[in-house]
Amino acid sequence: MNKATKQSALNAHSWVGVFLSVLLFLVCLSGTIAVFHLEFERWEQPHIPEFETVEDGAVEKAMDSFLAKHPEETDHLFVVLPTSGIPRLVVENDHAAYFADAQGNLLEKESVPFTQMLVDLHLHLNLPHSWGMILVSALGAIICTLIVTGVIAHKRLSRDAFKLRRGGNGQQSQIDLHNRFGLWAAPFHLVIGVTGAYFGLAGIVLVLVAQLNYGGDREAVINQVFTPDPVIEAQEGKPAIGKAIAQMETIAPENPLIFVTVHEVSKPEQFIEIYAQVPGRLIYGEAYRFDTAGNYLGTAGYDDGVWGKQLLWAVYRLHFGDFAGIPSKVLYFVLGIMLTMLCVSGMEVWLSKKAHPVLATRLWYCTVWGSVSALAFTAIADMFFAGSLVAVFWGIMVLNVVLTVAIKRLTKPVWLIISGISVLVMLVIYGVVNGEHSLSLASLQLNVPMLMYVVWSILRGNTLLKRETLLSNFQKENQAVTPNGNSGNETTRDEDSHQSTSRPNAPQSPMA
């Protein structure tokens, strides 16, 4: 490939990466954390009892108690089963959700505003839903652009495939990290880009196809992809959820049940649908349908339907890594961190090529590490405050920016330490608020990794802070040695050349 092609690819890569850096970073960071959204739901209410199986009749008892408490009209009733990925029993309608214990006794209301805020940040950047989703989907396409341009722009793709050059002024190590993350995890990034684009763009495709070919009837297009409701005789009476669940032991004994839905509640078209995961398949699950009396009607055909239906039905698990329990989530989390670090290192490379413009550099680190801090304080607010967590998160982000502009000391190491201390404060408050429950599995599975982050960020921040102080002293000393105005820091370097062109009597760097 000729030089001009590589250069134009690099220009495109830089423009996209820099112009959309903040949005890409926030979507990647929130997405990486949201891989554990089910675990965060458990973490928010750690005192709720957890179990793998429920007693006979517990589901119907829980639903009866729930309906007595919430008799308002609703189109759907749901039962989330303990084999869904959260070992808890939840009964809900379109308006409210309650936990129940293994015997079917109704407990307290489900309340997961922090997880909701986190997932909303990832899905639509907390913007109005439709526009936000389209913007985030556009970022999926932008990830595709970045992959293609990144590969084309790489000058020594195979020669540097395993290289990591540390030290120097840090620029080369950032370039190497960026290129190694980008090259080796490219298939994952492509999967995330394409599947991420689906969530917002599917709606646009749906509207367009409905307008062009179905006279504006969106339901008709949806029915081409997702199985329409079954045509059944007029139904009446209480849905026999327990009977339907009991039959699953013979219909699909190997498939873990996810949730039960009662559609068209109290209407003649009422029917029961049970979603169950299909082992060995990426599809979200198969839907097993029953009439109100609990008689089996058949499946929706997601497991053995046409390939297009199966492909679209696999997007969710493929994007969120929710298909093999904790191991697949850890795999996605690690690869997600790499994608997030790709955004961070890409910006760092760009900033270092500009020799780190002071305010822009501080603002970038405020965005990167300040967002972790903002998330931690939003989680703290969640423990005491019933208002909008979106307002809290973005309010803190704005405050971070204002503080960064006003206080020159808020550099990368300081922000890194602040992020660690913020998470530590959150963990301490979480421990105080939740008492003994903060030592439950639901809490510890997230608290331990967060504590590890605290240790790493404070240690790393301190190391960088010392290095920054030494560098600052060196620069002052250097300027003092060259009183004629030719400060010793005028030298510029090419990214691949580490030959200094400064005068031989310039003071030695303290980090050399």
Next chain:
Amino acid sequence: MLMLFTAGGLSIASMATVYESWRRQKALVLYIGLTIWVLSAIAWSYAAGWEFGVLYALCLPGIIVWPFIGKNQSTLPVPKNVPQPKSLNFSPQSSMQNLGHAFVVLILLLVTSVVLALALCTLLPFDTAGKLASSVVLLPILWGLAAYHYLATIKKVRAVITYIFVAVISTAILFAVPI
């Protein structure tokens, strides 16, 4: 479980072989590494189903590679001097130009890629679900490639006219051939 360990072992072995080929610059060793990688994909498919097999085989090298990169790291000398920061260009002209690029990349190319992806998939010999599914997969790739083309070309006006033309033709196809 044995199959899972075998698949994992083959993934690590394939990366070790590819690393060795890179270190020795031997094409034959690279081909052996790639063969082992294909075998690892087959083993993963036996262990967890073909869908996961392909996914693991593609994604795991992104993690397995790091010990080899770590093994090969080097340290550069610290430069004696620090360059002066350059100023960033926030002039009204540059800002407007960037916003214009953003409009083309995020809005115009969205429209073009949506109708182009649908028009291409309409012509494919699939059922409706297959056409819609392939358009949803194709769309971000087309959009991404078009964004690359626009940002890389110096003839931006001509590129914009081309995108509009492509969008018009694609819309005509969509009217003529129902999905």
